[in-house]
Amino acid sequence: MLGVREDPKLPLRFRLPPPAPDPIDGAVLGALVYADLFDYPLTLEEIHRYLIAIPASLAEVGERIARSSWLRERISQCDGVWTLRGREPLSQLRRQRARAAARLWPYALRYGRILAALPYTRMVAVTGALAMDNVPEGDDIDYLIITAPGRLWLCRAMAITVVRWAARHGRTLCPNYFLSERALVLEDQNLFTAHELTQMIPIAGMPIYQRMRALNRWAARFLPNAWEAPWSVEVAPAIRREITAALEALGRMPPADWLEAWERQRKIRKFSARPVGECRFDADHCQGHFHGHGQRTLAAFAERLCYWMG
Numbered sequence: 001m002l003g004v005r006e007d008p009k010l011p012l013r014f015r016l017p018p019p020a021p022d023p024i025d026g027a028v029l030g031a032l033v034y035a036d037l038f039d040y041p042l043t044l045e046e047i048h049r050y051l052i053a054i055p056a057s058l059a060e061v062g063e064r065i066a067r068s069s070w071l072r073e074r075i076s077q078c079d080g081v082w083t084l085r086g087r088e089p090l091s092q093l094r095r096q097r098a099r100a101a102a103r104l105w106p107y108a109l110r111y112g113r114i115l116a117a118l119p120y121t122r123m124v125a126v127t128g129a130l131a132m133d134n135v136p137e138g139d140d141i142d143y144l145i146i147t148a149p150g151r152l153w154l155c156r157a158m159a160i161t162v163v164r165w166a167a168r169h170g171r172t173l174c175p176n177y178f179l180s181e182r183a184l185v186l187e188d189q190n191l192f193t194a195h196e197l198t199q200m201i202p203i204a205g206m207p208i209y210q211r212m213r214a215l216n217r218w219a220a221r222f223l224p225n226a227w228e229a230p231w232s233v234e235v236a237p238a239i240r241r242e243i244t245a246a247l248e249a250l251g252r253m254p255p256a257d258w259l260e261a262w263e264r265q266r267k268i269r270k271f272s273a274r275p276v277g278e279c280r281f282d283a284d285h286c287q288g289h290f291h292g293h294g295q296r297t298l299a300a301f302a303e304r305l306c307y308w309m310g
Contacts, residue, residue, distance in 0.1 A: 163175065
């Protein structure tokens, strides 16, 4: 059994089962198996970008797919995308979800502008399924928000106000991951986190995004070809920066420190009553991933990859 669950910090190439005749073959299959967990076929360019643990050129990947009989027994091309063999109907599902994503993106950018304008916000990125254009109709919009140090919980409180306002207009926002600028180095260094990092779409605060990527170079052990953002767009904040700066200046007064501590303690008490999952709540983290999605994904990937490698 593949050892992702036992030691997720080791580069995956050290833990792949042996049958692949070429390292690139195993890495290509791994990329497709991982994407299949989310019912998502990949283009050749996406296989190259999310090639697991093996740095290789796009030409090398294309050549191995074309020439490797071992791979072609396991994967199939349909409508310009690659799937595991027998999963060809996913090509139609990808088109359907891409259309749904295209309708959702204008709202993601619109509310992203508002979130970016909040005092203490330093970066906003779209994460989750929408970042991959892999959403069902009416899905929610996931955000990662980076905040100024010492004001994460006040920033979150303001963001939740935006969430409630959007809900009244029929849109579900889910800013379920807040980090302060002091916490840009991600501690869960595994394949799942590397995917989340390299798939997210920065829409505000590109300098912070670039700094975050530079501080998490460990992700290249898992996805060495996914260094640049898939794409990005710098939205203009909904409020002039001068106004936000003035509000932040007021927030440097002592009462704001008290409010920050009060809000942090209040919410941590509330969150502590829920299942732990993959959560962390402190002055620099509000990671509300209660359902253990990352570890369940890694476990499913380990099991499914062993099946397809055999």
